Amino acid sequence: MRSTRRNALLVTLPPFAWITLFLFLPYCLLFCYSFWSLGEFQQIVHHATLANYAHLFTNPLYLTVILRSLRIAFSVVLLSLLIGYPLAYFLVFHSGRYRHLLYQAVIIPLWVSYLVRAYAWKVIFGNEGVLNTLLVWSHAVSHPLSSLLYSPFAVIVTLTHIYVPFVVLPVVASLEKIPRELLESSSDLGARPWQTFLRVILPLSLPGVISGATLAFLLSFGDFLAPLLLGGPSSVMIANIVANLFGADYNWPLGAAVAVVILLIVVTILSVTQRLERRQRFA
């Protein structure tokens, strides 16, 4: 009896300690910082104040950037689904003996550093880049398009490229779980292939779609490397602001307040999609 209890404690202690040390305590610290302020000589004043939040909600800059981040994340999700769902569908239902190969092809980019993939797009979109060279060579345009790089477009394309596998994998998992008799049964009852897709396959794959979309949304929403490398002033995202506030601006209290707001948005989105996902699951 006693030894099993001690074993249980030994097993649960490391993850518990990890969560406390590296998640719970930092969040508490962040929360505290967001109520403190900067003094005359840039020192932290440990007096609770709502000034950071007041500044955040009155200065239109923050709201604009948050909305832009949401918009970019939403575009990334939409594009990832448009590319990822058909890819997952093909992989599960039509890839035949190339299925394993294709599956690997989806996963392998995940092994390549994020930075390398982001720089690759810089090479493609740049003024002397692959795309512009091709466009000029084919006389589609007379001068290289300078609007390709350093734009929200470049950020969205890069993030989509990076997060498509995060959509494909859960959708593949949910499509694989659909019993084949259900598709046969649907067709047997007179449903044309597109009706079977809309009425059986799509609804039953929604849990995968929701979890993939949530993942891609949250990861894009909090991304700061893609806008840093490929975005211009018009595509600054909220994570860049936080990074600046903690770095160059050295305003930790305001940075913490922005981080808390981001955290709240993320938690809200997560709880909504989790509830949606649970409602879609049928065993």
Add this chain to the structure above:
Amino acid sequence: MSSRPAEVQLEATNSAAEPAFLRIENVGKSFGAQRVLESISLDIQRGEFLTLLGESGSGKTTLLRIVAGFEQATAGQVFLEGQRLDTLPPHRRPIHTVFQSYALFPHMSVFDNVAYGLRVRGCDRTEAKSRAEAALAKVRMDSFAKHFPRQISGGQKQRVALARALVNRPKVLLLDEPLSALDANLRVEMQRELKLLQQDLGITFLFVTHDQSEALAISDRVVLLHKGKIEQCGTPREIYVRPRTAYSATFLGKSNLLRGVVKHGVADCGIFSLPTQLPDGPVVFSLRPEAIAPATASSGDSLVRFQARVRTEQFHGANTLLALQCAGGIELTARLAAPLGSGESHSFAFRAEDCIPLENSEKD
């Protein structure tokens, strides 16, 4: 090659005047090098309850799936009312299937499951509603319309699957071992209901099972499949009373196989001699256990009498199975109304005409 006794005409042949409703013509199927079906031909009449019976691997489910359209035959054709059927995709065939796993849509209520076939065919909303409700009432599931498949029992799912397949008024209903997941009592109850439903609706049923007693109990006609070929085809009674091969005789019910040699119109089976019209050569007879009776109760010249010791008895309630040890090491099984007492020696008898000569389908 083993010798073949004279051809015994046992197959139930359809009257030539009436064209077949569902015709399966020389259908064959191979998966790679493996032949699953070998040139199956079968005519099924309108309103018939036909059962494909066979053990696993006999090809019965493959044949059903070819008729449904889920598999393509590698040879042969299928016709429904004279129209080519096997070239149509499943959703364009007026044929519906009840799956072994029921295959109800988990994200739809019982009602939506049943209405599915009507909706995808663009049936009018109010008509779809009334027809789906009627179909649910027919299988006594109308009070469960709002439930989801995960909330109802196996027997109830079975009824819903049946209602869903019948609501579109298919010309043929295919049933792929629909009762095998149910427990014994419920299965017998559902067999009765299926039979009543089929008679009531007059729809042609093509039923697949590996359970010989189920096949005998509900079918108008049974097709026994063995290794991708039709072993025998006929009414349950025909197949049971006149098995064509040793496989038929032993797969459908119990049977004693008596091996012997025919010489000048007499078959010598060791301790018995039977008068026969078969040509000279080796022969195997099938003798049903219930054809054997204690000799004291019966008399007559056509009876074959023998002495045997009762080795064991299996009491089954309505009857008792006796393992009989005869002279010359021959063992027979007899089915009697009451036990005799094991270990004792008795005199038994059977009628010579109850010994059915079998064709040698294989070298066994």
